[in-house]
Amino acid sequence: MQEKREVSREYLQKETNRVIIRGRIEEEFKFDYKGKFYVTRIAVRRESGINDMIPVIISEVLLNPEILSGKYIGKTVEMKGEFRSYNKLGEDGKSHLKLFLFVKVINFKVDDNDDVNEIFLHGYLCKLPFYRRTSKSKREISDLFVAVNRQYGKSDYIPCIAWNRNARSSASMQIGDCIELKGRIQSRKYFKKNPSNPEDGKLEEAYEVSINDMHLIEE
Numbered sequence: 352m353q354e355k356r357e358v359s360r361e362y363l364q365k366e367t368n369r370v371i372i373r374g375r376i377e378e379e380f381k382f383d384y385k386g387k388f389y390v391t392r393i394a395v396r397r398e399s400g401i402n403d404m405i406p407v408i409i410s411e412v413l414l415n416p417e418i419l420s421g422k423y424i425g426k427t428v429e430m431k432g433e434f435r436s437y438n439k440l441g442e443d444g445k446s447h448l449k450l451f452l453f454v455k456v457i458n459f460k461v462d463d464n465d466d467v468n469e470i471f472l473h474g475y476l477c478k479l480p481f482y483r484r485t486s487k488s489k490r491e492i493s494d495l496f497v498a499v500n501r502q503y504g505k506s507d508y509i510p511c512i513a514w515n516r517n518a519r520s521s522a523s524m525q526i527g528d529c530i531e532l533k534g535r536i537q538s539r540k541y542f543k544k545n546p547s548n549p550e551d552g553k554l555e556e557a558y559e560v561s562i563n564d565m566h567l568i569e570e
Contacts, residue, residue, distance in 0.1 A: 358373045359505050366471065366473055366506065367473045367474065367499055367500060367501070368433040368434060368435075368471070368473070368474075368499050368501065369433070369470070369471040370430075370431065370432055370433060370434050370452055370469070370470045370471075370536065371429070371430070371431045371467055371469050372393055372395050372405055372429070372430050372452065372460060372467060372468050372469075372536070373395070373427065373428070373430075373463075373465070373466055373467035373468075374393045374394050374395035374396065374402075374405070374427070374466050374467075374468075375393065375394045375425055375426065375427055375428070376391060376393060376423050376424050376425065376426055376428055377391065377392040377393060377394045377404060377424070378391045378424070378534075379391065379419075379421045379424060380409070380414060380418065380419050383408060387410060387411045387412075388408050388409065388410055388411065389408070389409055389410075389411060389414060389419070389439055390406065390407065390408050390409075390451070390570055391406075391407055391409075392404050392405060392406050392407065393405045393407055393428065393430065393452075393471060395466050395467070395468045396466045397466075397468075397537075397570070403468060403535070403536060403537050403538045404538045405452055405468075405536050405538065405558070406450070406451040406452065407430060407432075407451060407452040407453075407454050408451050408452070408453055408454065409430075410452040410456065412458075413440070413454065413457050414457075415430065418451065423459070425461065427459075427461050427464055428457060428458070428459055428461070429457070429459075429461050429467070430452060430454045430455040430456065430457050430458075431455055431457075431459040432452050432453045432454040432455040432456070433452070433453045433455070433482075433507070434450065434451075434452055434453075434470055434472070434499070434507065434509060434536060434560070435450070435451060435452075435453045435501075435507045436448055436450050436476055436501075436507045436508050436509060437449050446566065448508060448510075450509070450510075450558040450559075452536070453525075453548070454560075462465075468535040468536060469533070469534075469535060469536055470533070470535060470536055470560055471531075471532070471533050472497060472499050472509060472511075472531070472532050473529075473530075473531045473568070474497040474498050474499035474500070474509070474529070474530065475497065475498050475500075475501065475527055475528065475529050475530070476495060476496070476497060476498075476524055476525070476527065476528045476530060477496050477497070477498045477508065477526060478495075478496040478526065479514075479524075479525070479526060480493045480494065480495050480521040480522060481493060481494040482518060482519075482522040489517055490514060490515060491514065491515050491518040492512065492513070492514055492518050493512070493513045493514075493517070493518035493519075493521040493522065494510065494511070494512055495510070495511040495512070495513060495516065495521060495524075495530075495562075496508060496509070496510055497509045497510075497511055497530065497532070497560075509539040509559075509560055509561040510558075510560070511532065511534070511559060511560040511561075511562055512559050512560070512561055512562065513562040513565060514561075514562070517562050517563075517564070517565045520565065521565070523526070524567070528567060529567065529568040529569075529570055530565060530566065530567055530568060531564070531565070531566050531568050532560070532562050532564065532565040532566075533561070533563050533565075534560045534561050534562040534563045534564070535560070535561050536544070536558060536559075536560060536561075537558070537559060537560070537561045538556055538557070538558050539556070539557055539559075540554055540556050540557075541554070541555055541556075541557060542554055542555075543555045
């Protein structure tokens with residue numbers, strides 16, 4: 352079991368959800384019906400060469416007509432903000448968790464073209480970690496579900512995945528444990544079968560945080 356770290360209340364008020372990404376604009380900015388916001392996706396390259404496709408929501412006050420015209424597709428951009436979630440009613444009548452980067456700062460004048468994908472979360476486990484080993488490589492893996500508080504009584508619910516040492520450490524964690532983690536936002540595609548016809552379905556994309564470092568926190 353991990354030893355708990357102590358942090359000050361002042362620190363917790365400042366640091367709970369922080370993201371910085373640097374990548375390329377993949378799609379045109381599209382107006383979002385929920386308010387004066389636009390959505391797009393940013394392609395951030397991993398060291399392996401695979402791109403993580405990160406959905407973003409950004410206020411119209413941070414954009415201008417030239418950006419919205421589509422001329423910036425393929426351009427490098429740096430964004431800072433928070434990784435947030437909301438529930439959306441799907442075609443199947445069920446509620447589905449949607450994840451996105453809520454952008455607070457955007458910068459097109461990027462001197463360093465190296466891709467960046469960093470996230471810091473301070474939150475609470477809201478489900479017991481699901482620890483196991485992969486069937487082929489026998490690598491240790493653990494799925495976690497973390498609630499991160501924000502202002503006005505709202506919370507974001509973030510699925511995370513830990514490997515090896517971090518996965519092993521998570522196996523003894525309990526619901527309500529406070530954790531601090533660092534990692535990256537990753538996307539992955541999967542085939543979602545049609546319940547009424549197993550041979551039919553569609554390709555879906557899921558998002559989660561891949562954990563690089565994780566600690567229990569004593570508040």
